[in-house]
Amino acid sequence: MALEIKTADELADPELEARWAARRAERLDPVFQRILRRFVEREGPIPTDEIVAWFPDRPRAGMLEAVAGLDERDLILVRDGQVELAYPFAAVPTAFAVVLPGGRRRYACCAIDALGVAAMLGQRMKIRSRCHHCGGPLEFEADAEGPGPGADGVMVWVGKRGEIDRKVFTSL
Incomplete structure (x- = not known):
């Protein structure tokens, strides 16, 4: 069986690239940046109450809204009151x-x-x-x-993205 190998240009999706360009600015959000730093500092999920405590000058409700907004925009995954994923980090062991x-x-x-x-x-x-x-x-x-x-010789496998692929899957 022959494996088809395409160049990056052949795999490019202009719509996806436009969405990712817009997300670059979102990644500068101070709450998201602090979440990333915490993943570097310590392994494991981050309780949302810990995130609220990082910003004592902000109202709790506003902080919870900020965290929920990051989750809605698929920059993080919040489950059971904890951040389990903040791209590129996962709080639990993965294959990578x-x-x-x-x-x-x-x-x-x-x-x-x-x-x-x-x-x-x-x-x-x-x-x-x-x-x-x-x-x-x-x-x-x-x-x-x-x-x-x-x-050398290692290749990254990339599949065609569909509309549903804009949100993290937790069932795989």
Whole structure:
């Protein structure tokens, strides 16, 4: 069976790219930025009450609305009063482990997000996963410039996105 390999230009979706361009500004939201920093500092889910406490000068109701807004816009996932996901981080183990400097392990939502952690933090780190095709272990380093030489021959699998793919799935 031959595997079709396309270039990034062939896979580009202009509508998706326009939505992501609009989301870049949303990612500068101070609440979202603090949530990301917390995922780097410590593993595990973040209780919404902890987020409220980070901003003591803001009314509780306003903070809860801000968190709910981030969830509605699919920048985070709140379940049972806790942030379980803040792109690119997941609070629970996934198939995409990122080992930060000093050996701290964090988990990414997908392969692309794992690569994005290195770029976002501007640090060299290890990425560990398994091959989608054969199940073999993968481990290589990445930094802000991209994957290191240990990733030679590694390919990221990207599927066609549908309308429903705009919200995180928790059932997979």
